[in-house]
Amino acid sequence: MVLPTLVSQVLTNACGDLVDVQSSATRGRTLAPDKLPAIRIRPRGSAWSADGRMTGRLVVITFIEGRSPMIINPLYLVDRITGDVLPEHMAGLPGVSMKLRTVAKRRGNNWRDDLPSYAAHYWSAVATLA
Secondary structure, eight states, X not given: OHHHHHHHHHXXXXXXXXXXXXXXXXXXXXXXXXXXXXXXXXXXXXXXXXXXXXXXXXXEEEEESSSXXXXXXXXXXXXXXXXXXXXXXXXXXXXXXXXXXXXXXEEOOOOOTTSOEEEEEEEEEEEEEO
């Protein structure tokens, strides 16, 4: 749960109080939250560590009212040349450097009026702890 927690802090720094961002459990369904818009981050398999780096795959699920899902892209959070998360999004994470990227096409949407729209984004995260 280390990588989902770190990525949730990055997204909280990027979104501020506009979006409810939390990491969630590995197993089980991610249910629609009470407060919208919302983002839930959970691991997609086990993370692995080597040479002081932790690497893992994540599912980033966004929820919003209406028919159009909230789309988020890690390219808006990272330096386009190095892939490192921009310093303004790393507040509260001293000694951590992180890279984010998309590893698969997003999926999902909900066409029922009584439920919020959602989208599942598949990301890869690499964190180095100093």
